[in-house]
Amino acid sequence: MGRKQLQDAPIILLEPNINPITMRFGLPLVANYPPLALVRLAGQIRDPRLRIVDLRVPGERHRFLNSLRADPPVLVGISLTFTSNGDEAIDIAAAIRTISPDTVIVLGGTGPSEDPDSFFGAEVDLIGYRSGDASLAALVRELRRTGRVPDQPPGFFRRSGDRWVRGENLDPPPMAALKPGAWHLIPRKYWRNYFQGFRPTGMGQTSEGCPFDCNFCSVWKVHGRKVNVASLENLQHDFRSLPGFVRGFFFADDIWMQATERQKRELYDPLLEWLASDFLPGRRNFWLTVETRTDLFLRQEARFRSWIREGGLKRILFGVEAVTDEQLKAFSKRNTVDANSVAIRKAAEWGAFVTGQFVIHCDADITYFDEMVRFLEEHRRWMKVANFTIATPLPGTDLYRDLLAQYPDLADRNVVSHPAFSLFTALSPTRMEPAEFYEQVARVYKAANHVRFTWGSVGQLWKLCTRSPWLIPRVLKMPLGLKALTNAKTFLRTHRDVQGERLLSRPPKTAGRIIPDARINLA
Secondary structure, eight states: OOHHHHHHSOEEEEEOOOOHHHHHTTHHHHEEOOOHHHHHHHHHHOOTTEEEEETTSTTHHHHHHHHHHHSOOSEEEEEOOSGGGHHHHHHHHHHHHHHOTTSEEEEESHHHHHOGGGGTTSSOSEEEOSOOTTHHHHHHHHHHHHSSOOSSOTTEEEEETTEEEEOOOOOOOOGGGSOOOOGGGSOGGGGGGOEETTEEEEEEOSEEOOSOOOTTOOHHHHTTTOOEEOOHHHHHHHHHTSOTTOOEEEEOOSSTTOSOHHHIIIIIHHHHHHIIIIIGGGSTTOEEEEEEOHHHHHHTHHHHHHHHHHSOEEEEEEEEEOSSHHHHHHTTOOOOHHHHHHHHHHHHHTTOEEEEEEEEOTTOOHHHHHHHHHHHHHTTTTEEEEEEEEOOOOTTSHHHHHHHHHOGGGGOTTTBOGGGGSSSSOSSOOSSOHHHHHHHHHHHHHHHOOOOOOHHHHHHHHHHHHHOGGGHHHHHHHHHHHHHHTOHHHHHHHHHHHBOHHHHSOOOEETTEEOGGGSOOOO
């Protein structure tokens, strides 16, 4: 491209499609959120020819590829939050390269940042290292100014011979110093594809980071066990940017309300006051959703009660994780079963719709699954829904590091494909035979998610039909997703589809017991 062409060429920030394994289990029928990372990055870049493209929207891939031919972009940034969508990111990068060979292709997000070698053969020029708030904006400015990519741009991996070499760090600005998200770049037609349950839903963050060190999570490593909070003005901007038909908002914090007392007084308290007095009166039946810890909830009971009663907080997703203190300790959760129980009960009694989030470790035996079912039955009165993920060793976590030492093939995407990291398959040998293990996984889904019809749910269905009729086809398909989650054959088929037998063959046994050195012990 010539200099003038370069300055006039568009910049695209792109969300790839969802992997087929996640589709198989029906999760996109339950919730699909706006591309928050792209909106945040676009707000920092502030380029007049910047566009956001979401390939999860039906028909958008075809429209996007056609636009490349007519108006080649100078840069396409592909956001990959989930490792499981890696094949989709690689595929769209290859399509972009074929149609527009001069376009600079950048891959970012948690997946490639923590596992760049898995994308060495992909048609991408750079991989962002962790937060791109400062580095991507600087790269765009340099491209516009000089027409070329620096030899070693700060904050990115670039190929050198047969490996990736990372440039110097470029510290991102604190959350409170970020420019507002560029919500105006989300096409209005996209909003009908963003929802949670029966409600069109927006998204934002009050904070990022986590001070805890759970072994199945990388958040605490990315942020150095620090918690960074947003500005009140940016959060108000997020809410004000919502289309009028949106009836929900999901706070995508790592742990909502994890902050110092001063930060709570300067952010959470005035945000509650503003929502209750200015925003919610004009948005009847508007629901907020948060993810948080049960022990934090108990320490901040008064604030949570106020948010539930005055601030529209209707859904709380608790990171319960395990049903025994021993397993909580093994996960480095630093919490107790008693705290989980008390928080679930109190939140429900105050009026919140409680969802429990559980992680099933691969060492689980029939006794542990029995304990899970017992916990679910004892809390059914208060905990309406539960989500379960298998303790998948995601790149960047301690669990991945430890398992990689025993199973080097875990890093080979020809053996363990990207969709294998969708949290539905065991990537280390299970104590039980795989068929029996997945039978128990399906069993806990059945125990947790009973369909209940109440006057409240009938009312919500009526509001869906009258206010958001475009979501009706998705709701009608939800039973198919639930059927997949409660069918052991679906899990076992997925297990066989996405991973190699070499890695997942069961280790040798002696006298009916697994040899300790032959596997990682999470219990």
